[in-house]
Amino acid sequence: MMKRGLPVLLLFTCTLIVGTVQSAQAQQGAMLYETKCSRCHAAFAPSDYTAEEWPGIVRSMRAQSALTADEERIITDFLVSESEQMEERSGISYKPVLGGYLYTEYFETPAAKKNFDIHYLALYASGWVSEDIYYFAEFELEHGGTGGSNTFVEQAYLDYWVKPNIAIRVGAMLAPFNRFDEFHDPISNFIVTRPQVSRELGVSAWKDVGVNIHGYFNLNADASLGFDLYTINGLGAGSNLRGSRQYRDNNEDMALGARVNLMYSDILEVGASLYQGKWDDAELYDLRMLGVHSLIRTPLADLYGEYISATSENEAPLDDGEMSGYFVQGTRLFDQKYRATVRYGALDYLDPGDQFGRDPAKGDKDLTELVFGFTYYPVPRAAFKIEYNIFGEGDRATEEDNNQIGIQIAVKF
Ligand code: HEC
DSSP states (O other), rough: OHHHHHHHHHHHHHHHHHHHHHHHHHHHHHHHHHHHHHHSSOOOOOOGGTTHHHHHHHHHHHHHHHHOOHHHHHHHHHHHHHHHHHHHHHHHOSOEEEEEEEEEEEEEEEEEEEEOOOOOOEEEEEEESSSSSSEEEEEETTTTTTTTGGEEEEEEEEEEETTTEEEEEEEEOOOOOSSGGGGGGTEEEEEEEHHHHHHHHHHHHOEEEEEEEEEEEEEESSEEEEEEEEOOOOOSSSSSSSGOOOOOOOOSSEEEEEEEEEEEETTEEEEEEEEEOOTTTTTEEEEEEEEEEEEEEEOEEEEEEEEEEEOOHHHHHTTEEEEEEEEEEEEEEEEEEEEEEEEEEEEEEEEGGGGGTTTTTHHOOOEEEHHHHHHEEEEEEEEEEEEEEEEEEESSSSSOOOOOEEEEEEEOO
16 A cells, blocks of 8 residues: 555656646746846746747847846746647747749740740748638749739738627728639649639639638538628729739729628528729729639539629710629549540620720630649649640630640649
8 A cells, every 4th residue: 555655656756846847937037028028028928839939939039138148047947838828729820921822834826836834933921910800911922023013912911700600801902702712723724724704704813902701610420601792992094904913002092892602501502793983094984893602522523613704884975894704613533533524615705995094906805715624733832734724715716726735734732
């Protein structure tokens, strides 16, 4: 009895002593931190920085506080352990997540051979600065990042989750219109090129600055309703709709938009989007857009389609611009390594708005596209894609030989 009891008793006493020593250390750390580090600025909360960041910060402030090596160690230990505990309690890490993607492309048509191109390099950092404030910052370099319009802040926003299911987003964001923009990265977009309707009317990738109240409601165990309600500077003053995107702010008018998505398990999503804003410098004429999208998972293939219609008011006697288009896509993954995708799309774009600097020749597009794509994934985050794109010229143009082969090598990291 004694022989067994003694080690247990000793162990218990040791634990008690170690525990007391630890909390005494923590107390000493807290006091030292308060006295040494709040002289010039209020002491930062330990949770303001991650456990990984604190040692470097304390080291950089060592001279300001004239710390001894012992004091530096005690303060660092205190901040690191408090920050770690905070992360454990809330279950989320405050460390930023870094990532990005890049792709290189090659295109060939009967009229033109395009060289290899470092088309796109995107880098992002995202994370939580508190339990309910999230940030996302994405920086992009196009065509080797030769400067000017080839260098962008793709996204830079804060999400403040005022309720577990409702957030206010402020900053530079992708406009929540239909869904394609959220899938435009080269791993999510299964085909090399983007759908014509998403390029010309959905103006992918459509970035703008504003405020978006978004969130979701769970209707039952399987169904939920997502929503976005936003105001942004809006599209304006380009040579056509696509040329009117990317942080242009030509007038005081704020555009308004909304999107709803009904989602059922992982099988079905249907959604609708609206957008309205003045797009001329003098704020006289409206641009209105309606979008519908749907994603359906079937045993045979994943189906995805989008429709967009846009109306641009013009000065009399010009008619309103009428633009519309759609695409439907079917895709299937085989053996986790190979993907076959077919897309069909049409675009009818006619806007005579030349008095606002828009170019009717540039706007006039009537075409169909039939695209066959094949992807090989050596690993899930890398893709080798090849496509064959058959263009039809539609009613207003004469048929020409402009079918295209596209190749893309893409990595997400
Ligand atoms: C002599 C004044 C002074 C003292 C003492 C001082 N600081 Fe600072 N601290 C500053 C100034 C000035 C800045 C802002 C400029 C900078 O980052 O160097 C700053 C910035 C910081 C930041 C923000 C860094 C960032 O990059 O956002 C942290 C965290 C910080 N101090 C922690 C500490 C800690 C921990 C101590 C104690 C070891 C301490 N400070 C002591 C002057 C001081």
